[in-house]
Amino acid sequence: MSDSTEEILDELFDVIEDRKERLPEDSYTASLFTHEKGQNAALEKLGEETTEFLLAAKDEDTEEMAHEAADIVYHLLVVLSIHDMELADLREELADRR
Numbered sequence: 001m002s003d004s005t006e007e008i009l010d011e012l013f014d015v016i017e018d019r020k021e022r023l024p025e026d027s028y029t030a031s032l033f034t035h036e037k038g039q040n041a042a043l044e045k046l047g048e049e050t051t052e053f054l055l056a057a058k059d060e061d062t063e064e065m066a067h068e069a070a071d072i073v074y075h076l077l078v079v080l081s082i083h084d085m086e087l088a089d090l091r092e093e094l095a096d097r098r
């Protein structure tokens with residue numbers, strides 16, 4: 001178990017890729033890959049979590065902001081994976097802006 005932000009994101013993305021490949025029945029992540037709505041299921045969750053984050057920020061509720069930010073990051077990574085993108089694509093884009 002590792003603790004740096006980068007290691008946690010790498011680990012989470014690996015888990016998402018594993019669920020995409022194995023599609024375990026009891027996995028919420030797998031359900032997003034097989035949903036009858038297609039990618040819209042994950043996109044709608046991303047939108048909902050973003051709205052919840054905005055509301056938490058307006059309330060200056062930093063605990064809730066952290067919770068919703070984690071939901072956003074998770075669903076964002078799922079959408080990247082749906083499109084067969086890699087975490088490296090995001091990393092490179094951010095690095096290019098430095």
Ligand SMILES: N=c1c2ncn([C@@H]3O[C@H](COP(=O)(O)OP(=O)(O)OP(=O)(O)O)[C@@H](O)[C@H]3O)c2ncn1[C@@H]1O[C@H](COP(=O)(O)O)[C@@H](O)[C@H]1O
Nearest residue numbers: 012015019026027028029030049052067068070071074075
């Ligand atoms: N990071 C997440 C993660 N974040 C959110 N979610 C799920 O996303 C859904 C969010 O839906 P909702 O907003 O309706 O649920 P909620 O908890 O009431 O949401 P809020 O009100 O808090 O916004 C819930 O079912 C959460 O369990 C996640 N499900 C899984 N993961 C990661 O994915 C891994 C694999 O999980 P499984 O695919 O379930 O095996 C886990 O170990 C986690 O690391």
